[in-house]
Amino acid sequence: MDFRFTPEQEQLRQDIRRFLDEHVSAELRAEIATSAHTPGPLARCFLRLLGERGWLGIGWPTEYGGQGRTMLEQMIFYDELDLRDIHYGGLTITSLAMTLMKLASEEQKRTYLPRILRGELEICLGYTEPGAGSDLASLITRAERDRDDYVITGQKVFTTGAHYSSHIWLLARTDPGLPRHKGLSVFIFPLDSPGITVRPLYTMGRIRTNEVFLDHVRVPASAMIGAPNSGFHTVAVALDFERIFMGKYARLRRNFSDLVACCRKLSRNGRTLLEDPVVQDRLVGLHIAIERLRLLCFKSAWKVDRGQVPTAEASAQKVLASELEQRLADEGMKILGPCGQLESGSPHAPMEGRLVDAWLLAPMMRFGGGTNEIQRDIIAQRGLGLPRA
Amino acid sequence: MDFRFTPEQEQLRQDIRRFLDEHVSAELRAEIATSAHTPGPLARCFLRLLGERGWLGIGWPTEYGGQGRTMLEQMIFYDELDLRDIHYGGLTITSLAMTLMKLASEEQKRTYLPRILRGELEICLGYTEPGAGSDLASLITRAERDRDDYVITGQKVFTTGAHYSSHIWLLARTDPGLPRHKGLSVFIFPLDSPGITVRPLYTMGRIRTNEVFLDHVRVPASAMIGAPNSGFHTVAVALDFERIFMGKYARLRRNFSDLVACCRKLSRNGRTLLEDPVVQDRLVGLHIAIERLRLLCFKSAWKVDRGQVPTAEASAQKVLASELEQRLADEGMKILGPCGQLESGSPHAPMEGRLVDAWLLAPMMRFGGGTNEIQRDIIAQRGLGLPRA
C-alpha cells in the first residue's frame, strides 16, 4: 500500500505548475476572478494554448493524439487547473470526447476529436427539459427523420455552457412508439444551426446557464451518435466518464486552507480567530471531512487506472463534495464573523469573497449532475446491491 | 399567547412534588436505581399507593373515577414521576385504559377500569411478532373461534412488561380470509391463562423484554375488544392515546442539567469542564435542541386540550426525543472525558452512570414504538399531506 504519488507524478505536478506560472497572466487571473464561470476571451485563448501544448489530451489514448496518461495523472492535472480556476473545457474533454472515441463513427471522430484537442470546439449537454430533470426518460424534444436528416423541435433548460460552446450534445426522442427510455437518441451539432435560440438563465449562484429552444432544427442523420434509439446507452457511457469528475476536492481543500490562513491573520478581542478553541474545533471537523473526500477521489482514480468502474465511489464523491462545499461555506462564514458575508470586491471582504461564492453555488452542487438523493440510490443499489423499491 | 403554566398548574406540580417527597422512600429510590426498568416490590407497592390517592386517574374522565384533568396537567404529573423514574403503569393508564373507555363493553369496563385505577392491574402490549415489526398487519398469531371461546396460538416478541403485567392486550388474526389488516382483533386476558409461556429477552439496554408463546390459549369471546376483525382500528385508537407520551422531555432535561452540574464540578487541567469553550459550545447546541423538544411537547398537550389530535407533533416529539437522547448521551460522554464510560456503581462514575444507561437504551428509543422512519412518513403524509409512494 502506498498513498503517495510517484516521483514522476510529482514531477508532472511541478511541470504543470511551472507551465501555469509562466502562462497564466495577471490579466487572465483578473478575467477569471470576475467571469462568474463563463470563460472570457483570455480564457478561450488559454484553452487553445492548452490544446497547442498537448495538455487537453492528457487523458486521451495516444491513437487519438492524446498523452494516454493515467487517471491519477489526469487528476493531478485537473486539480492544478482547478486550484487556479482555469477553464479547460470541462466535460467536452473528460467525458464527451471519450464517448465519441467509444461510440462515434470514424467520420465523427475525424470531424470532432482533432478540433476538441486543439481547444477550438466545446460541447454543452442538452439533456434536461422543463418536465424532465431527475427523470430524464420523460423528455419530449422530438427528432423526426426526414430523408437524410433529422428535424429537431423542443426545449432544453439548464443548458450550462450553451452561450460559449460551439456544439450541443443533445438527447431527443426519435421513436415515441417505444418505451420511454428506449426511443431516445443522441445528436451532436453546431449551436449556430438555423432554428436554435439560446437564452440566458441567470442563477442565484451567479453562474449563467441557458434555455435552448429548437425550432425545426435540421441536422444530418450523420449527427447521430451510435445507432438510432440508443441514446440512453450513449448518455450512460458519457456519465460513466463524467461521474468521476463530479465530486472534486482541490478547490475545497484550497478554500479550507485559505480559511485557516485567514483565521491566523484576522483577530477578534485580542487574539487571532485561530486561537479560539471553538474555531479550532470547527476547523478540525471540516479538515477531517475534506481528507475523507480526498481519499475517496484517490480511490476512484486508482480504480479507473486498474480498469474498474468506481460506481459507488464516484457517487459518494459527488455527495460528499457538494455537502461539504455547503458546510464549509456556511461554517466558514460563521467563523469569520460579520465580515464573512462580504463579497469579492467589498471593503473588508475576507478570502476575496470566495466563501460567499461557494455558499451561493453550493445548492446547485447538491441537486445538479444527478441529485444527491439519486446518487445515494446509486450507491445503495448499484454499489451495495440493495433491491430497487 | 402564554407559555406559562397557570398558578393552579404550578400548584399541582408542587402538590405532586410534596407527595413524592413524602412517599418516595430511600429504599424505593435504591430499588429504582438498580431495577433496570422492571418495577420491583416497592415500586409495585407505590403504584397501588398512587392508585389509592387517586393519582392514577389523573387524566381519566370523572365518570370512570378519574380526576378528569387536562393533558397539560397530566404532562406535569408524568414529568414529575419521570424525573424520579417512578413506575406508574405506563400505557396501561395513559393509553389502554382510555381505549377501553372508548371501545370496550360495559362489562369489560367494569372488570378492568376500577382495578387499573387502584394500581392492581397492568397490561402489556402483544403486537409485535418475529415476522411482524414495522409491518404489523403481517402478523400470524391465530385466534380461532370455538363456540363461546377463542383459541389463540402464536408467538409474540419484544413484549415489554409481560413479566410483571397481569394481562396482555393482544392483536391476533381472527379471519385469515380477509385482507391482511382487516382480519385482526384485539383481546385482553390474564397472562396466567393456561397455555401462555413468558420467556425473558434481555437487551443491550439492560431493559428486559419478553417472548410470549401462546399454545392453544382459550379465552372467552368476551375478551375481545370491540367487534370481530376491528383490531387494526382498536390499535390505532390506542396508538392515538399513546403517541403523545412517546417522546418526552423531562428526563432529557434532567440528564442535561445533571451534565451541566457535573461539568461545573469536575475539572481538567486546572479549570472546570464548564470553563472549556468547546464544552460550552456543545452544551449550547444540546440546550437549544432540548428546548425545541419541550416546546413541541407543550404544543401537543395544548392541542389535545383543545380537542385536536396532534398527529405530526407527536411523531415529531418521538423523533426528536429519541435522537436527542442518543446525541446527549454520546456527546455528554465525550465531554466528561474517559470517566464518561463508567457505569453506575463504579468508582469515578459521573452522574451515577446515567448517560451510559441512556446511551445503551437510546437505540431502542429510535426504532421502538414505530421506527423514526415511520414517524417521519407519518409527519409527511398525515401531517403535511404528501402523497404515499
Place this chain on the structure above:
Amino acid sequence: MDLEFNEEQAQAAEAARRFLARECPATLVRRVREGRPAHPDALWAGMGAQGWLALPFAEKYGGFDADWVTLGAVIEELGRACDPTPFIDCVVSCGGLIQDAGSEAQKQRWLPALGRGELLVSLAMLEVATDPDPEQVATRLEAAGSSYRLSGRKLFVERAAGAHLLLVTAREAASGELRLVLVPAQEPGVELVRLQSFAHPHLFEVRLDDVAIDAGQILGEGADAMPHLRRALQCTAALLAAAAAGGSQRVLEMTLAHARERQQFGRPIGSFQAVQHMLADVWTDVETARLAAYEAITELHLGRAADEKVAIARCASSETFVRSCFTAHQIFGGVGFMWEADLHLWTRKAKEIELACGGTVLWRRQLATLL
C-alpha cells in the same frame, strides 16, 4: 398556557398578511435588493398608514403601545413576505432605544416622526469586521467646550445611505461609559462606504471624522447607555426570531407546493421517502422555531429576564430558516436556483436575519454564559 394569538393579535397578523400580499410582492423585494429603489417608499408609507411604524411607542409619542406579541405577529408576516424594509432596525432597535434611553424632549422630537414613517434611523454599532460583540466600542465622544466631537468607524450599518439619522454607539472619553448619539447621516465628517454583502444588500461602513455633536444629540441625561443597548438588542433578537420563523414557514409552504406538483418518474416528487423525510424534518424545525420565538416574545412582554429564551429563539429560528432554504433548493432543483425564481430572495434573507444586529453567534455565546 395558550399557544395561539388572542383575537386582536390574530387580526393584526391577518391584516398584515393581506396588506403584504398586496403591497409587498416578490417583485418589490427583488427590486429593492437590486437597489431600484434602495428604500421602498410606498410600502414604508403604507406601513406607516397602517400604524405599524408606531406600534411599540407610547401613545403620547403618537404610538399604539402595542403588546409584544402583536408586534411579533406583524414581524412574522414581514418575514413571510421577505420584506425589504428597515422595520426591525429602524423601529424596533433605534425607536426602542430612543423611547428607552431618550430624554422627554428627544422622544417628543423623534418618535412621532419615526412612527409616521418620516424619519429613518440606522443603528451604527459594530466596529470590528470579525466581531459581532456590540460592547467592543472604540468610537470616541470627546467633550469640546459645551459640545462634543465624535470620531470612529462603524461597520455593517444597514441602509446608512438612505437614513436620516445614524444612532451611533460611542465611548465618552472622560467616563469611558457608553453613549448613544444621533448623527445626521449627511453631517460633515460623516463618510459612507458601501459594503457588498450577499445577504443584506444595503450595508455601509460609516467613518466619523471629528463630527461636531451637541448635547441634545446624545440620548438621555448622560448615564451609561449600556443597559439600554442590551435591552434593545434583546428585543431586536426576539423579534428577528419571529421574522425568521415567518420566513421559514413560507419557504416550507413553497417547497411543499412544489413537491406535490412536480412530477418525475410518473409521480409527484413529494411521494419519495427521501423527500418526505427532508420535509418532515423541516416541518419539525419550523414548528419549534416559531414556538421558541413566541416564547421569547411573551417573556419580554411579561418583563421577565428573557435572555435565555431570547437566545434560544434567535439561534433556533435562524438555523431553521437557513436549513429550510437549503432543503428547499434541494427539492426545487434548477427551477428554484434561477435568478428569476423567488426562492433565493428568502435564502438571502435567511442569512440577512442570521447576521443582523450582531448575528446569532452573539447569542450562542450569551447562552453559554447562562448555562
Place this chain on the structure above:
Amino acid sequence: MDLEFNEEQAQAAEAARRFLARECPATLVRRVREGRPAHPDALWAGMGAQGWLALPFAEKYGGFDADWVTLGAVIEELGRACDPTPFIDCVVSCGGLIQDAGSEAQKQRWLPALGRGELLVSLAMLEVATDPDPEQVATRLEAAGSSYRLSGRKLFVERAAGAHLLLVTAREAASGELRLVLVPAQEPGVELVRLQSFAHPHLFEVRLDDVAIDAGQILGEGADAMPHLRRALQCTAALLAAAAAGGSQRVLEMTLAHARERQQFGRPIGSFQAVQHMLADVWTDVETARLAAYEAITELHLGRAADEKVAIARCASSETFVRSCFTAHQIFGGVGFMWEADLHLWTRKAKEIELACGGTVLWRRQLATLL
C-alpha cells in the same frame, strides 16, 4: 499509489480472517466480555502460535519485523472479529515501548516472552478521570539509595488484574522527566480496583503506594521517555484506526445482509429509500475511514511525521464505527437489540476503541494544534 495490500499483506489478512473465524467466534467475544474468562488463553496462545504477538519486534528478540501495513491488516481483522484480546495494548503499545525505550537487556528479557504470549503487559498511563491527556502525570518515582519508590494512582488500565506487568508512566522526582516503569501487578503496594465500563469490560484503577522499584525496572538509560511515549501513542492510534475500520466494515456487512433478507410490507426493508440512504452514508463513511487508517499506517511505515494523518484516521474511523453501529441498530430494530444478538458486542467495541489509550478527543486536540 497503490491502495491495496501487496501479496504478503493480503495473505496475512486472509489467514487472519480464516483463523479468527475459527478461533474467535462471537460466543467467545461474549464470554470474555462477561469475564468467563477475562483473558482468552487459547485464542491468545493461538495468536502467539501464528506469530502475531511478535509481529512488530525485531528478529533478534524473536520477532518478525513485520511491516506496519501487515500489522494493520491483522489488526483490521481483529476489529472485524470484535476480538476480546489485549493485542493493541499489550503488543503494540507496551511491546512497542519496550522495544523503543528499553535497554538491550530489557528487550532481551521481555520481548521474546511477550511475543510468545507468555507475558501480559498493560499500559498504566492516565491519572485524571476527566482527562485523556497522557502528559498529565503526577505519579512520582523517587530515588531511595540505589533503588526507587513509586507512588501514585492510575486510571483506565486495561486488564490490570490479568497482567503480569504494568507499564507505568511516572515523573522522576529529581528531574521532573517522564519515566516508564515496569511494575509486577502483584507487587506489594500495588492495589487494583475494578472500574465498570460499558465499553471495556476489564478496566482498573491501579493504586501505587510506595512500591519498591529497582533501576532495572525503569525502561532505558534514564533519559526522558516522553518522546517514546508519544511515538507509541501515535502507532497505537494508527492501529486502533485499523481495528475500528475492520469493526465498522463487519457491522455494515451484517446490516446489509439483514436489510436484504428482512421482509416487511411485502418487500425487503433494504428496498426502502430511507434505509438505502442510511446504508449509502455508512458505506461512504466506512470506505473513507479505512483509507484514512491505512494512509496513516503507511506514513508510519515510511517513518514520516505522521501526526496529522494519524489524528485524522483515529477520529474518522472511530466516529464511523460508532455511527455505523447506531445505524445498524436502527435497521435491525428489536432483533439487533437483544442481549443474545451479537450486534451489541460490536457497538460496545466501537466505544472501547473510541476511548482506548486516551481516546479520540486527544487526537482532535492534536489536529487543532496542527492546523
